Amino acid sequence: MSVKKILAIIGLSMFGILLLIAVFTSWYTVDESEQAVIVTFGVANETIVEPGLHFKMPWPIQKAEILSKETYSLQFGYNQNEDGEIVAFDKETKMITGDENIVLTDLVVQWKITDPKKYLFNAENPQDVLHDATSASIRSIIGSSLIDDALTSGKAEIEAETRDLLASLMDKYDFGITVLAVKLQDVELPNEEVRAAFTNVTDARETMNTKINEARKYENQKRNEALGEKAAINSRAEGQKVARVEQALGDVALFDKLYAEYETNPEVTRQRIVMETLETVLPNAKLYIMNDEGGTMTYLPLNETQTIVPPAAEEGGGN
Numbered sequence: 001m002s003v004k005k006i007l008a009i010i011g012l013s014m015f016g017i018l019l020l021i022a023v024f025t026s027w028y029t030v031d032e033s034e035q036a037v038i039v040t041f042g043v044a045n046e047t048i049v050e051p052g053l054h055f056k057m058p059w060p061i062q063k064a065e066i067l068s069k070e071t072y073s074l075q076f077g078y079n080q081n082e083d084g085e086i087v088a089f090d091k092e093t094k095m096i097t098g099d100e101n102i103v104l105t106d107l108v109v110q111w112k113i114t115d116p117k118k119y120l121f122n123a124e125n126p127q128d129v130l131h132d133a134t135s136a137s138i139r140s141i142i143g144s145s146l147i148d149d150a151l152t153s154g155k156a157e158i159e160a161e162t163r164d165l166l167a168s169l170m171d172k173y174d175f176g177i178t179v180l181a182v183k184l185q186d187v188e189l190p191n192e193e194v195r196a197a198f199t200n201v202t203d204a205r206e207t208m209n210t211k212i213n214e215a216r217k218y219e220n221q222k223r224n225e226a227l228g229e230k231a232a233i234n235s236r237a238e239g240q241k242v243a244r245v246e247q248a249l250g251d252v253a254l255f256d257k258l259y260a261e262y263e264t265n266p267e268v269t270r271q272r273i274v275m276e277t278l279e280t281v282l283p284n285a286k287l288y289i290m291n292d293e294g295g296t297m298t299y300l301p302l303n304e305t306q307t308i309v310p311p312a313a314e315e316g317g318g319n
Helices: 001-025 114-119 126-143 147-151 155-173 192-264 267-282
Strands: 027-031 034-040 043-048 052-055 062-067 074-077 079-081 086-088 094-095 104-115 177-188
Touching: 027 034, 043 104, 043 114, 062 086, 062 114, 062 147, 074 126, 079 155, 094 126, 104 126, 104 155, 114 267, 126 155, 126 177, 147 155, 147 177, 155 177
Parallel strands: none
Antiparallel strands: 027 052, 034 043, 034 062, 074 104, 079 086, 094 104, 104 177
16 A cells, blocks of 8 residues: 555544544533533633523634533531531631630532633632632631620621622622522530530520519519509599699688678678587587577577577576
């Protein structure tokens, strides 16, 4: 076989190989949960998000980088192996709170790729950067929080603040990642002895709060009773005030009436007032009233059971 034929066979073989490469590398498929970036000689051109079969220039001219559109989960402080066992990294999760206590904190960060071009070319390893940013964010928030907040009721606030800080770091780094949520998995003290001591402190604080609430309840009860009694006293006093004012007004009206009668008949009115005063002062006494001339003085009712009329012939008077 001549050299020309050998070269021709080699040429045809190379051409066939290149043709096969061109055929098999010119088509790619994008699923509904995926997105693709077309890279031409190392430069990102367009992003394909529509699912289906797509055409591109053959390799090595162009290649398609397929990325998922689904939500990823970054596990910080622990990992789950193939057997389903949880492996904790205490050194990574050990942090100091704002009141100088040590806690172990692990969490999950949910994130997704929102800009495939930046994700591929703005960072060499975006997930490592995200992990380091997560560590910086949670340590910053835990470092400004009290241990009580980290272990009990402040977890939701810590999660929100960590997510906001981490999201701002991702915007600053600008490599196409968006942080969706941060969820604390475990926040605990480093050993059993410290945990037991903290539990005792927590129980004592709960007991204190219970006693304070009971004292406030008793205080409110007594205050309400005192306010009710005060209102009753004020009401009675107001009633007595009105009654005395009305009585005084009646006495003034009676005095005015007596004074008018006194101006008309001074002597008769004077005697009447004397008799009424005696009747009031001595209600059970037997009184005998006679005039000096022996005449009859009629006054009713001075004594309802007995009225003695002095004899007309008798002179002088006595009782």
